[in-house]
Amino acid sequence: MKAVVYKEPFKVAVEDVPDPRIEHPNDVIVKITTTAICGSDLHMYEGRTGAEPGIVFGHENMGIVEETGPGVTSIHRGDRVVLPFNVACGFCKNCLAGKTGFCLTVNEGFAGGAYGYVSMGPFIGGQAQYLRVPYADFNCLKLPPGDEHEDDFALLADIFPTGYHATELAQVSPGETVCVYGAGPVGLMAAYSALLRGASRVFSVDRQPDRLRVAHEIGAIPIDYSKGDAVEQIKEQTDGEGTDKGIDAVGYQATVPEGEEQPAMVLNSLVESVRPTGMLGIVGLYVPADPGGPSDSAKKGELLFKIGRFFEKGLRAGTGQANVKAYNRQLRDMIIAGRANPSFVVSHRLPLAEAPEAYEHFDKRDNGWTKVLLKPQMA
Numbered sequence: 001m002k003a004v005v006y007k008e009p010f011k012v013a014v015e016d017v018p019d020p021r022i023e024h025p026n027d028v029i030v031k032i033t034t035t036a037i038c039g040s041d042l043h044m045y046e047g048r049t050g051a052e053p054g055i056v057f058g059h060e061n062m063g064i065v066e067e068t069g070p071g072v073t074s075i076h077r078g079d080r081v082v083l084p085f086n087v088a089c090g091f092c093k094n095c096l097a098g099k100t101g102f103c104l105t106v107n108e109g110f111a112g113g114a115y116g117y118v119s120m121g122p123f124i125g126g127q128a129q130y131l132r133v134p135y136a137d138f139n140c141l142k143l144p145p146g147d148e149h150e151d152d153f154a155l156l157a158d159i160f161p162t163g164y165h166a167t168e169l170a171q172v173s174p175g176e177t178v179c180v181y182g183a184g185p186v187g188l189m190a191a192y193s194a195l196l197r198g199a200s201r202v203f204s205v206d207r208q209p210d211r212l213r214v215a216h217e218i219g220a221i222p223i224d225y226s227k228g229d230a231v232e233q234i235k236e237q238t239d240g241e242g243t244d245k246g247i248d249a250v251g252y253q254a255t256v257p258e259g260e261e262q263p264a265m266v267l268n269s270l271v272e273s274v275r276p277t278g279m280l281g282i283v284g285l286y287v288p289a290d291p292g293g294p295s296d297s298a299k300k301g302e303l304l305f306k307i308g309r310f311f312e313k314g315l316r317a318g319t320g321q322a323n324v325k326a327y328n329r330q331l332r333d334m335i336i337a338g339r340a341n342p343s344f345v346v347s348h349r350l351p352l353a354e355a356p357e358a359y360e361h362f363d364k365r366d367n368g369w370t371k372v373l374l375k376p377q378m379a
């Protein structure tokens, strides 16, 4: 089959790789109809992780079940399914507690597995024609047949539940004010989720005019940090107090307006933007080792975080991979009921063959390249 293969920093290619096959009785093989490129892929694409050449990318996958292993009971050939980016067993201590982002079974010696991602286990990515899904009864979320809501449902693999998870970590409640750093796909989903949960005002911070425009369209208040300090702009609009809650949807590759990276910039901005006793939801990625980090400590994943201010203000924070399975069924049902339409974030729908160009544009955050869906069945 054809798949998107990482070659070297800033280069992927669409190549022939072996077809996946059933390896365990509870596996299924899914014929991919939609698979998305994620900001998380860009950390690997830019050579800013330990990812080795040869890895097949793709952790945001949906499609039609092609083949089922003999132990699969609830999923059948022809079912339309979306797969959480987390690969999880369903029976370990963390899965039983709903923390499927930290499964103890699927990636030995580590808590958490994912398709097509460095350090996240042996699972081949789905930016390809087919995907092997382990523990299929647990991992497949069934969708209504047909092709209605295809692009909304595709976002259930990662960014919609991840944005929602950020609001859960920050315990966003009706009437609260929330600042969201980053108006990339994840930040937009976090802002959207905060509004779905009844936040009174959501501030969306970025410097990309096209992304800030989308934030404005969904009802968030855009804050352009290239036009003045974001913390001050937020404080000005909250009577000097700061917001009740804050979300990091940027991570360690945060940049100053001029483009230089400052890995702790968003964490420290959040500490100043949120009022005393507020809560932070940190879903932007932080890594234990960053080969391209801007300092020796950053290379070891050690950042200059304002713990003193964080402590003084009595702030609390939640971090980590989103437990997609904790929310994907409910968010699917909001889509079906017409209460959520996350695909407003999608800017491009392209055949798999165009993945190399799509990576280039999305990596440069070129104007209008907000979220790319690849369609392997498209010629």
Ligand SMILES: NC(=O)c1ccc[n+]([C@@H]2O[C@H](COP(=O)([O-])OP(=O)(O)OC[C@H]3O[C@@H](n4cnc5c(N)ncnc54)[C@H](O)[C@@H]3O)[C@@H](O)[C@H]2O)c1
Binding pocket: 038, 039, 040, 041, 042, 043, 158, 159, 162, 181, 182, 183, 184, 185, 186, 187, 205, 206, 207, 208, 211, 225, 249, 250, 251, 252, 253, 254, 255, 256, 265, 266, 282, 283, 284, 285, 320, 321, 322, 365
């Ligand atoms: N925790 C999880 O489960 C999970 C899941 C998916 C993605 N992620 C992570 O979430 C982050 C965002 O993903 P994405 O797909 O939206 O990526 P993205 O790179 O497209 O978006 C990041 C946005 O942040 C903006 N930005 C950069 N520096 C900033 C700053 N100092 N202040 C405000 N905005 C700033 C950029 O302009 C960009 O629009 C990535 O780190 C990704 O790895 C985490």
Ligand SMILES: [Zn+2]
Binding pocket: 037, 038, 039, 040, 041, 059, 060, 085, 158, 159
């Ligand atoms: Zn993703």
Ligand SMILES: [Zn+2]
Binding pocket: 088, 089, 090, 091, 092, 093, 094, 095, 096, 102, 103, 104, 105, 106
């Ligand atoms: Zn598990």
